[in-house]
Amino acid sequence: MADHRQRRKPGETREKLMNAALELVGKGRHFASLGIREVTRQAGVVPTSFYRHFRNMDDLGLQLVDELGLVLRRMMREARGNVLQADKLIEESVGIFINHAQSNRNFFLFMAQGLAGESRAVQEGIRSEMRFFASELANDLRRLRLAEHLSDKDLDVTCDLVVRTVAFSLTDLLGVAVEDDYQVDQIRKRTTHFLQLIFVGAANWQSDKA
């Protein structure tokens, strides 16, 4: 009777559910411990609605990974547009990365969790996104003529290490409050230091190889 079930935009509930999961992750919960009822409750939706959009929680996780890919691509685009001088490349990139990580906090939290998560598929998806990211980075470095003395393989390893290092910094960043400027700045400096160390290593690689 007083039944105001109304369908608004298509896919709206789907988004609400995905956001709800991210919100719970943002509140400190681990994705692997979330239940269907919990997510639907947070989304303000009846439990059965879940099945209209996802087969189970793993499925939801997979679709989150897809969206994560979009976030990463946006970040790359911005980095490519804003990094002008090569000498400030590292500082600027780290800055952009930290900004994105802060404004998409829950997404990156989900990513950090998923790396050692319980769904093999989600794990593989995130790894795949990281590989893509690394290969794009390698392209950029080639394009900017910043890695001319490195073999393809060595460049690949270097970029992989860079991406891993940044991903690990992510877990530092997500462990401190967004408004804790001091700590955030510490992480920024340390991450920059890491990357500089790696690039110095890459720059001196061949010669030391003998």
Next chain:
Amino acid sequence: MADHRQRRKPGETREKLMNAALELVGKGRHFASLGIREVTRQAGVVPTSFYRHFRNMDDLGLQLVDELGLVLRRMMREARGNVLQADKLIEESVGIFINHAQSNRNFFLFMAQGLAGESRAVQEGIRSEMRFFASELANDLRRLRLAEHLSDKDLDVTCDLVVRTVAFSLTDLLGVAVEDDYQVDQIRKRTTHFLQLIFVGAANWQSDKA
């Protein structure tokens, strides 16, 4: 009547419970998603026994972190004893690390999960273990006169990066089957390559700073 409740060695059930949790983690479950009943079932113990040893699952996690510390210390001791020549230092250390990671698989799996886990305390505990590990590594490098041109701070950052890199490799390693020799060897080579890159960077650090 036929009530064979018997107390064997003290702390035996405690161990059984901790092992049970690790076993479940080893089977692909995420620690954050484990329940008390589930763990006690796996341990072959009645649910109420759990409370004799732990206040809740977080508490169990914390105690696992403590044991993890012991495992890491054992690994360090072995590395210190077996790494003879400085020129093979990286290869040998990576080898020892991989061996330990394989034979204490579930422990390291737990560690990898806990880094982005749901209990802040566990997270902090693991981080603390990693810091300790890094500082010990710094001591060793100093002792071996392998980092004489680096400031304390730069050495600290370098060792931190090394530990993070190895920890990340851990997640690669735990993602492949123990008996998949080819993949394990790939990971070993890649990790070695990472560390060499970092050490080349460290060796050329000051000069490039200017």
Next chain:
DNA sequence: CACTAATGTGTACAGTTGTTCACTAATGTG
């Protein structure tokens, strides 16, 4: 050897979970 603290057990209960089902409203297609 008696006694106390520690440990293990069985039962119980209220709350939550995932999932199914039949039903209804809105949407977009022809």
Next chain:
DNA sequence: CACATTAGTGAACAACTGTACACATTAGTG
């Protein structure tokens, strides 16, 4: 505009959850 499809709802269920309680057994103490 009829109609099939999609999306949302509520009630129901059996299975499982964490936790509390009273009780039984053991270990180690003096």
